[in-house]
Amino acid sequence: MTTIYLIRHAQALPLPEQDEPGWALSPLGESQARALIAVLGPLGIRRLYCSPYRRCRATLAPFAEQAEIEIVLDPGLRERRIAAVWMSDFRDVWRRSWADFSYALEGGESSLVCRARIAAAVEAIVTRHAGEIIGLGSHGNAIGLFMNYVDPAFGLAEATCLRTPEVVKILHHDGKFSWDRSFSAGEIFDGLATDFRATPGVVA
Secondary structure: OEEEEEEEEOOOOOOOOOOOOHHOOOHHHHHHHHHHHOOOOHOOOOOOEOOHHHHHHHHHHHHHHHOOEEEEEEEHHOOOOOOOOOOOOOOOHHHHHOOOOOOOOOOOOOOOHHHHHHHHHHHHHHOOOOOOOOEEEEEEHHHHHHHHHHHOOOOHHHOOOOOEOOEEEHHHHHHHEEOOOOOOOHHHHHOOEEEEEHOOOOOO
């Protein structure tokens, strides 16, 4: 049995003048990242893989330093590219991309492509570390689509409920993934996680 904790990054600070991979955490997000040490510590994680995007690396860095675990960057865990240009309001694209997995804006990535990419990345990591406990740092769109790969009933409503940060537990056994719905990151985590629509600059 391999245990995977999908860890969505803490609250980010999107800036239209900055390329998305370089977005930092907001001041609240930095505080959330430090608080994650107490949340992730008891889970027994000994491997950490992460999207190369700055906000993901910064989310895992305090825990990785405390636990003395190397963060391995994996481009397969990066966020879904919505469009080639800044979009402060992507609600219509978000909804349409869940209704039609082949839909994509010019220069963007469809749900089908993103789901296949992150699923392949997770499959490869599990193959390398079968039987271990692994933390995977990624993003809301990408995690939501991987959850749909694990459980096709996971859709727009469930993806919208993913917070910043978020921790989801996945099990891999006999070649199959399953979502451990009984897992809770605890009251401390519930007190620090925020609705992603509270992210500065995001239209609620």
